[in-house]
Amino acid sequence: MGGNIPLGFTDTPLGSSREAADPKWVQWLLISIALTFLGLFLILPLVTVFVQAFEKGIAVYLEAITNPEALSAIKLTILVAMIAVPLNALFGIMAAWAITKFQFKGKNLLITLIDLPFAVSPVIAGLIFVLLFGSQGLFGKWLFANDIKIIFAVPGIVLATIFVTLPFIARELIPLMQAQGTSEEEASITLGAGGWKTFWYVTLPNIKWALLYGMILCNARAIGEFGAVSVVSGHIRGLTNTMPLHIEILYGEYQFAAAFAVASLMSLMAIFTLIIKSILEWHGKRQMSIENH
Amino acid sequence: MSIVINSVSKAFGTFQALEDINLEINTGELVALLGPSGSGKTSLLRIIAGLESADQGSIFFDSENITGITAKERKVGFVFQHYALFRHMTVFDNIAYGLKVRPRKVRPGKKDIQNKVHELLELVKLKDLSNRYPAQLSGGQRQRVALARALAVEPKVLLLDEPFGALDAKVRKELRRWLRRLHDEFQISSIFVTHDQEEALDVADKIVVMNQGKIEQIGTPEEVYENPQTPFVYDFLGSVNLFKGRLNNGKLTQGNVNLEIPDWAGSDNMEAVGYARPHDISICRESAGEGTVPAIISHIHLVGPIVQIELVRKGTNEYLEAEIPKEKYRKLGLNVGEEVFIKPKQLKIFTPEDFII
Amino acid sequence: MRSISNKQHENERIQVMGLRKSKKTGFKKYSILPGFGLTMGYTMLYLSILVLLPLSMIIFYSSQMSWPEFWDTVLDPRVVASYKLSFGASLAAGVINMVFGVLLAWVLVRYSFPGKKIIDGLVDLPFALPTAVAGIALTTVYAPNGWVGSLLGFKVVFTPIGVVIALTFIGLPFVVRMVQPVLQSLEKEVEEASASLGASRFQTFRRIIFPEVLPAALAGFTLAFARSLGEYGSVVFISGNMPLKTEITPLLIMTKLEQYDYAGATAIAAVMLVTSFMLLFIINFIQWWTNRKFISH
Numbered sequence: 001m002g003g004n005i006p007l008g009f010t011d012t013p014l015g016s017s018r019e020a021a022d023p024k025w026v027q028w029l030l031i032s033i034a035l036t037f038l039g040l041f042l043i044l045p046l047v048t049v050f051v052q053a054f055e056k057g058i059a060v061y062l063e064a065i066t067n068p069e070a071l072s073a074i075k076l077t078i079l080v081a082m083i084a085v086p087l088n089a090l091f092g093i094m095a096a097w098a099i100t101k102f103q104f105k106g107k108n109l110l111i112t113l114i115d116l117p118f119a120v121s122p123v124i125a126g127l128i129f130v131l132l133f134g135s136q137g138l139f140g141k142w143l144f145a146n147d148i149k150i151i152f153a154v155p156g157i158v159l160a161t162i163f164v165t166l167p168f169i170a171r172e173l174i175p176l177m178q179a180q181g182t183s184e185e186e187a188s189i190t191l192g193a194g195g196w197k198t199f200w201y202v203t204l205p206n207i208k209w210a211l212l213y214g215m216i217l218c219n220a221r222a223i224g225e226f227g228a229v230s231v232v233s234g235h236i237r238g239l240t241n242t243m244p245l246h247i248e249i250l251y252g253e254y255q256f257a258a259a260f261a262v263a264s265l266m267s268l269m270a271i272f273t274l275i276i277k278s279i280l281e282w283h284g285k286r287q288m289s290i291e292n293h
Numbered sequence: 294m295s296i297v298i299n300s301v302s303k304a305f306g307t308f309q310a311l312e313d314i315n316l317e318i319n320t321g322e323l324v325a326l327l328g329p330s331g332s333g334k335t336s337l338l339r340i341i342a343g344l345e346s347a348d349q350g351s352i353f354f355d356s357e358n359i360t361g362i363t364a365k366e367r368k369v370g371f372v373f374q375h376y377a378l379f380r381h382m383t384v385f386d387n388i389a390y391g392l393k394v395r396p397r398k399v400r401p402g403k404k405d406i407q408n409k410v411h412e413l414l415e416l417v418k419l420k421d422l423s424n425r426y427p428a429q430l431s432g433g434q435r436q437r438v439a440l441a442r443a444l445a446v447e448p449k450v451l452l453l454d455e456p457f458g459a460l461d462a463k464v465r466k467e468l469r470r471w472l473r474r475l476h477d478e479f480q481i482s483s484i485f486v487t488h489d490q491e492e493a494l495d496v497a498d499k500i501v502v503m504n505q506g507k508i509e510q511i512g513t514p515e516e517v518y519e520n521p522q523t524p525f526v527y528d529f530l531g532s533v534n535l536f537k538g539r540l541n542n543g544k545l546t547q548g549n550v551n552l553e554i555p556d557w558a559g560s561d562n563m564e565a566v567g568y569a570r571p572h573d574i575s576i577c578r579e580s581a582g583e584g585t586v587p588a589i590i591s592h593i594h595l596v597g598p599i600v601q602i603e604l605v606r607k608g609t610n611e612y613l614e615a616e617i618p619k620e621k622y623r624k625l626g627l628n629v630g631e632e633v634f635i636k637p638k639q640l641k642i643f644t645p646e647d648f649i650i
Numbered sequence: 651m652r653s654i655s656n657k658q659h660e661n662e663r664i665q666v667m668g669l670r671k672s673k674k675t676g677f678k679k680y681s682i683l684p685g686f687g688l689t690m691g692y693t694m695l696y697l698s699i700l701v702l703l704p705l706s707m708i709i710f711y712s713s714q715m716s717w718p719e720f721w722d723t724v725l726d727p728r729v730v731a732s733y734k735l736s737f738g739a740s741l742a743a744g745v746i747n748m749v750f751g752v753l754l755a756w757v758l759v760r761y762s763f764p765g766k767k768i769i770d771g772l773v774d775l776p777f778a779l780p781t782a783v784a785g786i787a788l789t790t791v792y793a794p795n796g797w798v799g800s801l802l803g804f805k806v807v808f809t810p811i812g813v814v815i816a817l818t819f820i821g822l823p824f825v826v827r828m829v830q831p832v833l834q835s836l837e838k839e840v841e842e843a844s845a846s847l848g849a850s851r852f853q854t855f856r857r858i859i860f861p862e863v864l865p866a867a868l869a870g871f872t873l874a875f876a877r878s879l880g881e882y883g884s885v886v887f888i889s890g891n892m893p894l895k896t897e898i899t900p901l902l903i904m905t906k907l908e909q910y911d912y913a914g915a916t917a918i919a920a921v922m923l924v925t926s927f928m929l930l931f932i933i934n935f936i937q938w939w940t941n942r943k944f945i946s947h
Contacts (some may be wrong), residue, residue, distance in 0.1 A: 098693050103681070119880075120705070130907065131710075182681070231907060267783055289697055379843075
């Protein structure tokens, strides 16, 4: 890549050039088509959630999100995310350190392995844990004998969620740390810092935005995961229902306003995620541009 | 084709890139637009190419006003600073592009395109590389592909933006000689932008020195080098020694130094700066009274037939630079730390008005 | 330049030292940085327990079936109908997303209009919004009495079109996010060069911009397609899940599981996994193929 990348100041002004610009009417036509498409597929569904949620009034809305079943679903969802996200963050950092700071054979295979859960249908993600820990599964008899419940219980939900969200943080960190190289860490070691201090003072500040970014994405998926959790949860109300499963049940019982009320909470979380994501992207870009200057 | 640029101005937001530019380029001339970064030289080139539109003024090719005509129809060859090669096309396809996109009526046949491209590949000495992609070429080779691509459409005007800027010194020198020959062979009008005065002096028929959106001077390399009309041109085209003082009755006075300036015999007590190139400075062992300037030799560069001597002027501690032939240097037997007397053989005087831009 | 030559030096040094050290550390080259054993060990352990062991269950259980049994399950007419629907709908959604994704990326990179930043951020909504929420929202909008459904002259919900709509939603960000950086890195000069050589705006798009964008668009398409094949949450609400008509393959796995037909579920899952891995391979191939030509070393 290197060699002919223009560095520094050229007196060619950026921006408006006569030949790279399209006529105004073409611009507006294309913008209109693009926005119509987005409107039909993204914006209308999002607006619908809130309209439907408040269709039967604020009282129904509040009841729907504060009844014991809804609250227990919210609590379980938060609990699952609070276990899955930190574990995957730790894994992401460990894996990225091993992959980007050392040269070893089979590195590409390892990266592919980390990406694997993205290629697996969520339903299959649930299925494999049923095959492992379900009553007819590999460890089923042993678990039953020792009275340990994993499938149709919280541990199963956590395991399936971890599987589905496993690559998110690692795949944010690996390309970034690869680009940053190892020279800063090596400098730190030669200056007498140990491995832990080097990570804490040199590596972590360099990757903090990407780490947060990955955690935000991981969290959004962990909260919203439906297929995998649906397989392993058993849909036991008040016990193993996460928010998406709770929505499904309400919707199936034609309690549309209540279903959309819970859905509106999740939509707010999604919007919140997008906002934080934009902020983190901005920080990340700024950090990169500072480093480049 | 001759090019006439008629009071062209261009602003980018609040930044005035070009201010009332007037310039005439004759058929077959090779012209250098020379200036520092931000002087507007690239903007002017892009306006000539039609890649940028002028806010004011007009441009004529021969006697035809082409101000409102798009780049697509201007039929100029443009070579971009970083070449802008199409990276998904081979060298062959890059060069053939301009012919392939012609409207069906005037598009040459497949065979003709092939012949034309091979002819150009021969010319730029890249015959063996026609199936390579740009990423697989060296900087100099890319530059030559960019040139061949621009020449394929047989332009009447060839415009080059810092054509050698991204190349290393040796390739640069080779390519600019080659460009000169190419230009002579094709008999087209060429304009190239550069910030390298040596490059401009070496290749161009005519140099247009630009600064802060304005033209400082237009002339042959000899004219602009030997007879700069503004302090900026003097400074930009080579090393220079400054002699500040007051001008009175044809004498530039500073302290007890009085330098004779016969051209300014009628001057009356005004501030002035005398400019002298290093090779216009002579060195002698003996003082010749007020007409010479005492200085201490601080450094001597001995490489090559010309000896470069750095001096520090006595009294003012100003830095001076002189260039003398090696024989003269041997005859004088100069050493670092010695006191000598220097005399500018030729002084170009600029008064405060010249500095107001 | 300095950093490049440093790196070369470093590599040489590592190679020299690596030769000496290779007996001790095996497959890893020498480095002064600590923590390889810990991080590598942890990574392998985590992956083994959470990914490799569970996934190997598919192979383990499939291999316990006899071939006829396996084929009967995965070639059952109802299952084959689900392959057709999943494949067809994913393909259709992928194509829709490819066309509109390139258009969206183009509009977001090249033009300016009010609210552009918000629109740009909103493109990622399908990544952030739980699929179940998307499912019920799309069903409501496209139902016969919904905002859009009531305007259409044909039925969407509980038909394959509904499945396509849900999968379009799910795959929307992929093409946009793959194409955007490519358009951003496309030098303005390249388009100017094309224009100064006499090409019209359309010729420039067709011959210069489109070939640059195509590999990214194809990669985005494949990612969206792979995601769509396995998608469950957003589809089950809008599809109606009618056997032979609107059942997607992941739903069949779910159905088999609910009937405690673990073997059947596993067999179908095995077919899906093989398909997904082939797609993964295709994505890698597209990326390798584009890098080979354009990127110099």
